[in-house]
Amino acid sequence: MTTEVWPTAEELAAVIAQRITDKVAEVQREGRTPTIVLTGGTIAIDAYEQISGGDVDWTDVDFYWGDERFVPAGDADRNDRQAKDAFLDRLGVPADRIHAMPAADGGLAIGEAADRYAAELPGEPFDLVLLGVGPDGHIASLFPGHPQVHETKRLAVEVLDSPKPPPERISLTYPALRNAQSVWLIVAGEGKAEAVARAHADGTIEDTPASGVQGLAETVWLVDVPASALIVRR
Numbered sequence: 001m002t003t004e005v006w007p008t009a010e011e012l013a014a015v016i017a018q019r020i021t022d023k024v025a026e027v028q029r030e031g032r033t034p035t036i037v038l039t040g041g042t043i044a045i046d047a048y049e050q051i052s053g054g055d056v057d058w059t060d061v062d063f064y065w066g067d068e069r070f071v072p073a074g075d076a077d078r079n080d081r082q083a084k085d086a087f088l089d090r091l092g093v094p095a096d097r098i099h100a101m102p103a104a105d106g107g108l109a110i111g112e113a114a115d116r117y118a119a120e121l122p123g124e125p126f127d128l129v130l131l132g133v134g135p136d137g138h139i140a141s142l143f144p145g146h147p148q149v150h151e152t153k154r155l156a157v158e159v160l161d162s163p164k165p166p167p168e169r170i171s172l173t174y175p176a177l178r179n180a181q182s183v184w185l186i187v188a189g190e191g192k193a194e195a196v197a198r199a200h201a202d203g204t205i206e207d208t209p210a211s212g213v214q215g216l217a218e219t220v221w222l223v224d225v226p227a228s229a230l231i232v233r234r
């Protein structure tokens, strides 16, 4: 695990945007179609807005999500809608490359929707999983003290009582999130400092779900100074 600290959230967002572009370029140079799991959250959206294109083919990237709010398609609360608005539409990513989680108005009960999404995931490891971290240490929609952190078989699960609204969500589980070459945890702001510090020290998946995900090749924390403030002092 490595941790890189950037002075401000603005600089961090710019770095994340460039790193995503570089990752896509790297995988495409290998002759493969990149598979990227997107996250929601403040710093992620700021980063997506700064992705400017670069020397890559954005029409040949498969995008998935680590979690989604189970609300109707197009709802402003949905992580897919926010990512589309921030960069996917602007860069011309075709609809068949956007693997959104089912929506609440899609005709499936939430548990069926989670299973349907699990069946849509690629068999090979993802190239990149991006994860925001909540002030409570949650990643995707795996929340402290919630049973989903102990899921070992299903790749996607329903969450009916998220402590952060909206209550109904779908989340990838650890078995899915860990099946990635690169996992990058992206975090900004002093409100996340306690969670970041726990994940770097004695945190468990019970109290700090962010401590429980590692990539097959790398696990990188990209944080700003306020979010990193408690790492070394504990």
Ligand SMILES: O=C1O[C@H](COP(=O)(O)O)[C@@H](O)[C@H](O)[C@H]1O
Binding pocket: 039, 040, 041, 042, 043, 067, 068, 069, 079, 131, 132, 133, 134, 135, 139, 140, 141, 164
């Ligand atoms: O609800 C969610 O929150 C987290 C973190 O969001 P933030 O605004 O505190 O940065 C995000 O990672 C997750 O995808 C999202 O559904």
